[in-house]
Amino acid sequence: SCGGGETPTTPTATGAATGAATPAATGAATPDAKPTAAPAASNLTGNVTIDGSSTVAPVSKAVAEDFAKANPGVKVPVGTSGTGGGFKKFCAGDTDISNASRPIKKAEAEDCKKNGVEFVELPIAIDGLTVVVNKENTWAKCLTVAELNTMWSPDSEGKITNWNQIRPDFPSEPLALFGAGADSGTFDYFTEAINKKSKVSRKDFQPSEDDNLTIKGVQGNKGGLGFFGVAYFEENAKTLTAVEIDGGKGCVAPTAENINNGTYAPLSRPLFIYVSKKSLARPEVKAFVDFYFKDIKVVKEVGYIPLPEAALPKILERVSAVKTGSTFMDAPAGVPIAELLAKDLK
Amino acid sequence: MNASDSQSAEKQSVLVAENVNVFYSSNSPAVAGVSLEILKNQITAFIGPSGCGKSTILRCFNRLNDLIEGCRVKGSITFNGIDLYDPKVDAVAVRRHIGMVFQRPNPFPKSIFENIAFGPRINGFKGSKNDMADLVEKSLRSAAIWDEVKDKLNESGLALSGGQQQRLCIARAIAVEPQVILMDEPCSALDPISTLRIEELMQELKQKYTLVIVTHNMQQASRSADMTAFFNTELSDSGKRMGKLVEIDRTSVIFSSPKQTATEEYISGRFG
Amino acid sequence: MNASDSQSAEKQSVLVAENVNVFYSSNSPAVAGVSLEILKNQITAFIGPSGCGKSTILRCFNRLNDLIEGCRVKGSITFNGIDLYDPKVDAVAVRRHIGMVFQRPNPFPKSIFENIAFGPRINGFKGSKNDMADLVEKSLRSAAIWDEVKDKLNESGLALSGGQQQRLCIARAIAVEPQVILMDEPCSALDPISTLRIEELMQELKQKYTLVIVTHNMQQASRSADMTAFFNTELSDSGKRMGKLVEIDRTSVIFSSPKQTATEEYISGRFG
């Protein structure tokens, strides 16, 4: 947030941890190890400071929460300054890890270089947005990106107010739009995908920082339409209907599979953490990053789509070999993750 | 009634108290066993040391004590023969007929005109706007303050001097045409000159109204009153302090040859 | 000094006021041109109508007026020859030597013992715990209240009756061994019986202390005081009201053959 700069997740001991210290930097732990089930107190100490995207923050916070149980001596504050704000601090050497809901930009990478900050780029999950409508809405099963654009474009403000203006065979039903608050990453992303430019949108929709309130709004409004993270939809699937999206290749439902293989476009994107090379040399940071990928299933719990199985080894290799640089920088949308991971770092 | 004078028989009693006891929350009365009569078109003065219950009895006459939580009145008080404490009697109506002037002048923080007009208005004055203006003038004249305020009827009543304020309050009481005006130490907050004016005024008012005044100032009582009642504090059997009426008689009698020694001692300044 | 009596020359003056003017914030004095002497081991009474400056002058004697914002004193007041308003003089120390008893009894909301012990303690009483207990007892005895409170020294001073509270306040004043005790209408909030007790007490106290009392009650002045000062309100040239000392003399003279007509009028009740 702009406020604190860092909304911290500072896991510490609960005093409940038992068992021997886990060797920290092995990176070869059994993939199935349940960190929550068998907490083992390490004697690592120090801080791992994380800042950046508020979209990614829930994942990092969740990992930090689990990490804390095993590592009572390490504090992991997770701030949410936004991706850009996070990189600014990261490239100034203020933070160890930067959360990002988009790849680093060239200008930011140059900034880092100037300050001697080398980084390891690690995709961690894929974010997909669901567009939802009211249960009683029987007409809008699938919407094209163009139609969504009609709904949300700034030019529609005050003009497009009925479903029958979207498609002539839709019934006459007032259109009630609900969306993420204008100060959230989700909003930026949705507008970029639908209206082609971040933060470009009509303003007469019902904004809310809390997805929960969007859910309530659509539930209570026959002509309601809203959007939020795929995972939140799953929890409310009984009371809401997800719309299929036609991004030019036919109607695609927001399922994990479709998101993973890149067909649910344009409403999906990869999420990252960027780790400073210098920090990675510190045992507590290394332990945390290793833990991150052991604990990576939290991604689903938090509401995102896990990376394709195939991609994971490549990512772990980046960590263990401390491969710095980016392959995602300036990549066009829709390229599968595995492909990008394979490219040369620059 | 204690008055021994034959004259009093001719006079009409407006208010009659019989064996009145007043209680403030506690079970022992603050004032006990008071019986007296207030004669029409006379000035009756209540004197006595502080705390002996003069104000308490006075306020029983227009049921102002009703407003004090826990205050109860036993015994009977009649007004022109009607029992004032009859449940059917409305205290609000009583107070219109038995007006009151207080120790400290207490004009409303409104214009002089409004101060006077307030009473008639709430009591459903029937006249026109002009009638009201006439009534205000008449009341102010009766209170001998018209000449001083006639040019500033729209100014605040609070802008007047203490003595003028007190006369304004008297005018306010007169405006609703009461039969009795009760005055609780009306001059104690005033300077000697204002005091004299009020005393003169009382003499005029008694032509039309019946007056009861409480005063600490024995000179005032002897100068102004026709009748004087002397109250004193006594200890009850249970050791509680309690106000009693010691005697009531024509003022000249009280001040020259009182029957009770307590009265004489008080009058001559041996205590109080 | 106005006192014509030859006796006064023999008596020692404890406090001497010369041409004292007291100002409250405004530029015209509230009291002007007061010159008088307070004689040792005598009771001096200040009488006069309300607002004439009795309290004001009294409070100048122990510099209690210092606490009133904007209050200034002109002229000189000496205490045993020392100018009380000399900048080198500490008002706090003055008040120890010139004690004060107020109109309304004002015990501290603490135990009776603490009420008395407070003064000695802050004034650096050197004795042991027992000495303090003795001092408390002595003070309470001097104020003629020991018998009534000796069994409840730890109870709150506020639990006493008005008259007892006032004697407690006198005991408290005595405990710091002042030379002069100022009393501002000490009995005006008390009943006649308590008043008489205080008056008797004053007679005893004057053996050891010098007393100055303000009173509204002329009977009290004539009964108790050796000297009486009569104050009155006059209009200054600019039309402002202003307190003046009219005359001071032996009480018998003031009450039988005052020099000033204003005094006579006041005494005889023709105003006030």
Added chain:
Amino acid sequence: MSNPEGDSLDIYQRADRNIRESLIGYALLFCACVSVLTTIAIVYVLASETINFFGKVSVGEFLFGKTLNNGQYTCTWSPQFADKNFCVWPTVNGTFIVAILAMLVATPLGLATAIYLTEYASPRISKILRPAIELLAGVPTVVYGYFALTFVTPILAKIIPGLSGFNALSAGLVMGVMIIPTIASVSTDAMTAVPRALREAAYGLGSTKKEVATNVVFPAALSGICAAIILGISRAVGETMIVAIAAGQRPVLTLDPRQTVGTMTAYIAQVAKGDSRVGSVEYQALFAVGMTLFLITLALNIISKQISKRFQETYE
């Protein structure tokens, strides 16, 4: 004539005591100055970012909106959108809609409460009731916000067609309840300060209780009551959580209480919780809005203080 006593009088100044006393005085003064420093700090913090803000956005646009190239006048508040507009009125509008609704609830109820407590209730009852009512002011506002959103809005939605899920109405009503104690308490004080003598005078003329309350006590306490109402407005204007939770976050120029509105405080809370970068114009807009809010409430407080001061002078 003077004849000094045998034992010397220690009535002269003592340096040690004087030093101690004046040190204490200065220490206390220092503490009192903390509040002055607070004000200076508030003004400094708000002003410095506000000045940065006005380096990017003109004061004219902030206060009056702007005229687009096509000659169309617009006044919208959308710092977080790509199409940034910085006309503050919609947020002020939202703030005042909710505040007015709240005052419509709080003023009659608060005053009636005050009248009940001073004129009708026995001292014993009013001693119990007054703090009980003041408890309402002690309830954390996040609780009220939650209550408005999850309890009041659903009920209102059943009665009022076209009610938005977030709306000024429900926030205003609940805020009104929150403000009742402020108004009741300050006006109770004002009415209690009306001398008993005035009431007795009116009773003495044959007034009923209601007439005394409304025709004498109420006007006599009027300036104190005005001060209470203005203080209530100031509370309403500054309240954050109720509006942030229940009124929505969309600043629009509307007078319809069923609509979603965005208040100044809600904007501040939203941006503070959001992702705006330090130094970005939307971040600085936060402080500009804060400054506006500060000035509005300051003005209200000063007016209220002036009025109640005049009132006190009447009765002291």
Added chain:
Amino acid sequence: MNNQNLDALGLSEGQSSDSKFDPKLESRQMWGKIFAYFCVFATLLGLIVLAFLIFDVVGDGSSRLNTAMLTQYPSRRPLEAGYRAAILGTFWMLAYVLLLVVPLGVSSAIYLEEYAPKNWFTELIELNIYNLAGIPSIIYGLLGLGLFVRGLYSGRSVIVTGILTITLLILPPVIVISREAIRAVPQSVRQASYGVGATKWQTIRHHVLPAALPGILTAVIISSSRGIGETAPIVVLGAGTVLFDPKASPINFGALFSGRFGDVFTDTLWSNDNFFSVLPYQIYEWVGDAKADFQTLASAGIVVLLVLVLGMNLIAIFLRNKVS
């Protein structure tokens, strides 16, 4: 005795022979009654709403009103989450706020009431405090953000920033109410004290403060209960919602006693990684969470907060009634 008076006293309303006046007693008394009922209703309404509010919240949160909720740290899983960190944060904050507010507030009140000469400067302080008391809490949030978070702690919202912000926030009301308590001490008590030769400070210390103490305590308790219920400034400061180290104190005693003097101030309240969370903010976070279980938890948290805040208010009321 005479009929005119019978009419006049309201015994036979309707056929009044009163020439000039028509008092219409019956209708006036009726309106008086209606008005009185309205006033009673208004007074009770607030309390009814409060009852509904409590009822509503307790109903919503009942399934989570257990000790686990108090002892668990926050978690992304609602059923494992609890308010331990927030409660500890709230208590730590309250403790240190009191430590700062009591001396500062009471000293200011004493200065203004007993020492301050009447001049422009005192008047300025007075007006200033009055105005500060009326400034919205969110502005204090901005102050704390600019001064403490961005200034003192270079962008980190640690517990000290919260403590300082809330202290400044509740200082003005504490001063205002304490002043009233001090002013309520009768002048006669002061005069009595001066009269026996006490200095100003002795008078204040021995008489004024003890007498004003219950009032001052009330001021402090009521204001600090407001302080710990404040959400807006904490939101602006950007407090955390996850964890708080309950060991944090202003001094690292472990380091102090084991002689590691360099570490005495690390890992303490003043250190810059002591992030914090407080109850109302944690509630606000969970109210807005999509998971329904979190809303139940939020309601349960509200119950805890209400118990805490209303409990403090009740203590204050009790204190106030005990003296008056």
